[in-house]
Amino acid sequence: MASTGDLEPTHYPARRAATVALHYLNTHHGSPFRVFGLQQVHKASAEDVAAGGRKYKLDFSVTDWASGSEGPALRCSADVLFPQTERHSGPEVQLRCEALQQINRTAQEEHAFYQRYISPDSAVSARDIPDSYGNVSEEMQPFWRLARVAASFIMLRESSERTEFNMAQVASVAQQGSSEEQLMLEFVVLLHDFPSQEIIQWKLLASWSPDRGVRVLQTEWQPRCPHATKPPN
Amino acid sequence: MRLYLAVFALLAAVHCEELFNGDQVLRIHAESESHIHALKELEEDVESGLDFWTHGFSTERPVDIRVPQSRLYAVKDFLKKNNIPFTVMINDVQDLLDKEKAEMVGNAKMERNTKSFNFAAYHDLETLYSFMDTLVASHPNLISKVNIGNSYENRPMYALKFSTGGVSRPAIWVDAGIHSREWVTQASAAWIANKIASDYGVDPSVTSVLGQMDIYLMIVTNPDGYVFTHTNNRMWRKTRSVNSGSSCRGADPNRNWDAGFGGPGASKDPCSESYHGPFANSEVEVKNVVDFITGHGNFKSFISMHSYSQLLMYPYGYTCTDVPDKSELHSVGTAAIEELTSLYNTRYQVGSICKIIYQASGGSIDWTYNIGIKYSFAFELRDTGFYGFLLPANQIIPTAEETWLGLKYIMQYVRNHPY
Numbered sequence: 001m002a003s004t005g006d007l008e009p010t011h012y013p014a015r016r017a018a019t020v021a022l023h024y025l026n027t028h029h030g031s032p033f034r035v036f037g038l039q040q041v042h043k044a045s046a047e048d049v050a051a052g053g054r055k056y057k058l059d060f061s062v063t064d065w066a067s068g069s070e071g072p073a074l075r076c077s078a079d080v081l082f083p084q085t086e087r088h089s090g091p092e093v094q095l096r097c098e099a100l101q102q103i104n105r106t107a108q109e110e111h112a113f114y115q116r117y118i119s120p121d122s123a124v125s126a127r128d129i130p131d132s133y134g135n136v137s138e139e140m141q142p143f144w145r146l147a148r149v150a151a152s153f154i155m156l157r158e159s160s161e162r163t164e165f166n167m168a169q170v171a172s173v174a175q176q177g178s179s180e181e182q183l184m185l186e187f188v189v190l191l192h193d194f195p196s197q198e199i200i201q202w203k204l205l206a207s208w209s210p211d212r213g214v215r216v217l218q219t220e221w222q223p224r225c226p227h228a229t230k231p232p233n
Numbered sequence: 234m235r236l237y238l239a240v241f242a243l244l245a246a247v248h249c250e251e252l253f254n255g256d257q258v259l260r261i262h263a264e265s266e267s268h269i270h271a272l273k274e275l276e277e278d279v280e281s282g283l284d285f286w287t288h289g290f291s292t293e294r295p296v297d298i299r300v301p302q303s304r305l306y307a308v309k310d311f312l313k314k315n316n317i318p319f320t321v322m323i324n325d326v327q328d329l330l331d332k333e334k335a336e337m338v339g340n341a342k343m344e345r346n347t348k349s350f351n352f353a354a355y356h357d358l359e360t361l362y363s364f365m366d367t368l369v370a371s372h373p374n375l376i377s378k379v380n381i382g383n384s385y386e387n388r389p390m391y392a393l394k395f396s397t398g399g400v401s402r403p404a405i406w407v408d409a410g411i412h413s414r415e416w417v418t419q420a421s422a423a424w425i426a427n428k429i430a431s432d433y434g435v436d437p438s439v440t441s442v443l444g445q446m447d448i449y450l451m452i453v454t455n456p457d458g459y460v461f462t463h464t465n466n467r468m469w470r471k472t473r474s475v476n477s478g479s480s481c482r483g484a485d486p487n488r489n490w491d492a493g494f495g496g497p498g499a500s501k502d503p504c505s506e507s508y509h510g511p512f513a514n515s516e517v518e519v520k521n522v523v524d525f526i527t528g529h530g531n532f533k534s535f536i537s538m539h540s541y542s543q544l545l546m547y548p549y550g551y552t553c554t555d556v557p558d559k560s561e562l563h564s565v566g567t568a569a570i571e572e573l574t575s576l577y578n579t580r581y582q583v584g585s586i587c588k589i590i591y592q593a594s595g596g597s598i599d600w601t602y603n604i605g606i607k608y609s610f611a612f613e614l615r616d617t618g619f620y621g622f623l624l625p626a627n628q629i630i631p632t633a634e635e636t637w638l639g640l641k642y643i644m645q646y647v648r649n650h651p652y
Contacts, residue, residue, distance in 0.1 A: 008588070010582045010583075010584060010589065011584065011588045011589060012588070012589060012590055012591060037617060037618060037619055038617070038618075039580075040580070065619050121293050121294075130620060130623040130625070131623070132355075132462075132463075132467045132623065133354075133355055133623075133625070133626055134620050134623045134624050134625030134626060134628075135625060166618040166621055168468065168621050168622060168623070169467075169468075169621075169623060190468065192621060192622075194542075194590065194591070195498075195590075195591045196500075196505070196506065196507060197470060197485070197506040197507050198505070198506050199468045199506070224504075
């Protein structure tokens with residue numbers, strides 16, 4: 001029932017696959033000062049593969065959300081394979097984006113941010129980023145982007161042809177003691193899945209440094225309590 | 234001026250209001266153990282009237298202290314003698330308090346007058362309802378408020394009716410906030426209501442639409458949900474009805490309409506965000522709109538506003554089969570989007586619900602299309618996920634402005650294509 005061959009780029013099957021490629025891009029190239037958003041799908045096609053999954057070929061553009069709402073677009077192409085397995089296993093992505101190898105223009109900001117928070121006494125902690133009114137303080141912006149990058153590991157892993165994830169909000173961030181010169185952050189993130197409209201909560205532990213980038217060390221799904229109206233801590 | 238101050242001070246004293254004139258807040262940077270010792274001394278002196286804003290002293294973090302004016306000289310002298318560096322963080326505490334209070338009073342006053350109703354902010358239900366009343370009061374010959382029935386928790390559901398006369402003229406329906414967490418829709422609808430009112434008689438296309446048709450605009454279509462997003466859970470989407478046999482409340486009001494009800498793309502689990510409800514129109518909010526539309530009998534267009542994703546969609550959601558009027562609806566949508574994009578370059582896509590976002594049964598515009606309201610559309614407003622539901626208030630007006638251009642195009646088209 002899923003369409004095979006050329007796909008309409010503005011329709012959801014192409015967009016969902018491109019969103020998966022986007023999550024992959026963010027896990028590899030996202031940072032506190034760089035996080036990508038999908039701008040447009042140009043071309044897409046899909047086919048069934050021998051082992052029983054579906055493989056999408058995509059041509060799309062992304063923008064760096066960290067450089068304003070409509071920064072310069074980056075052109076990418078990707079192969080996204082949704083495997084067909086008994087238990088869910090995450091999609092496999094091969095991705096090429098032009099000009100990613102450019103000079104890392106954010107190196108200075110990354111180092112300044114790192115220096116500021118790597119001290120043993122640093123104990124950043126905050127809730128609701130953005131708040132209900134869409135506000136994000138200047139200080140929290142890099143943490144917000146970092147959360148989105150870390151959340152991308154989860155979104156990538158949990159994706160299928162029936163999902164389309166976005167990070168809706170950072171419920172909380174709590175800095176943990178640094179380890180091996182990495183910033184250690186515990187996030188609780190709210191993910192929004194578009195097809196089901198569900199808000200799914202995950203707690204995760206991530207490390208970051210300018211040299212090693214983002215690593216997600218632990219993830220834990222948080223069950224939704226029908227009675228509770230605020231996410232549990 | 235002196236007399237005023239004296240009386241003010243007297244009144245303040247009588248009302249036990251503390252004043253902080255001339256008080257300063259000093260930020261102190263302890264650099265050594267002896268500095269910390271000195272600070273502890275200061276803190277122990279309870280007669281000093283010093284108000285420590287930070288507790289626990291270390292050389293790692295600054296210490297903030299509010300120093301009453303009468304003690305300023307002595308404290309600064311003490312710090313200088315001990316070589317403890319400090320800066321003046323707040324020069325005059327009372328001055329700052331006065332400014333803050335004036336701002337709050339000012340904001341409250343602003344809310345009470347639509348001419349200065351702050352469209353660039355999110356408001357609670359009460360404020361939106363009082364805005365509606367003020368708008369009606371200032372345009373009594375154009376706008377009236379229609380109560381189409383109560384919500385589950387007994388809140389009135391109000392539509393603003395824009396009409397220049399006639400009896401049951403062909404009409405256009407626009408609703409916002411059926412999904413309560415989509416705050417930019419209610420906020421944009423308030424701006425649009427004001428815009429229609431002020432554009433009538435000035436803008437030729439609004440004037441010509443209202444010359445022949447009525448416009449009904451429902452700013453808060455899910456009032457219970459909206460209140461809940463303010464008081465309890467910003468991410469609440471559904472109604473707040475009680476589901477028997479479940480501790481989960483609410484049904485998705487956009488899966489509850491009688492169009493492919495219970496089909497794919499809606500859940501039968503009451504705890505789900507897309508729970509369709511026990512039966513079509515079980516949600517009183519939906520039933521009220523259904524009864525109103527069928528009772529009126531002369532609606533020619535039905536437009537529902539949602540967020541986010543930047544899309545303009547037409548039926549169907551419950552099936553991916555094209556509607557008979559697909560070509561026309563697609564070209565109207567495409568032209569409307571061109572108008573929208575012309576303002577701030579915001580990219581939108583056009584298509585049927587089922588193909589663009591997902592198969593979803595029981596949706597409002599499917600039902601309205603099936604009862605003959607040909608020009609049925611659904612918007613998904615800003616943004617594309619960066620802020621998502623939590624769109625900053627400074628984007629409300631740009632969103633409303635560009636959406637209005639798209640809406641206006643559709644309204645004009647409907648007026649020019651009677652059926």
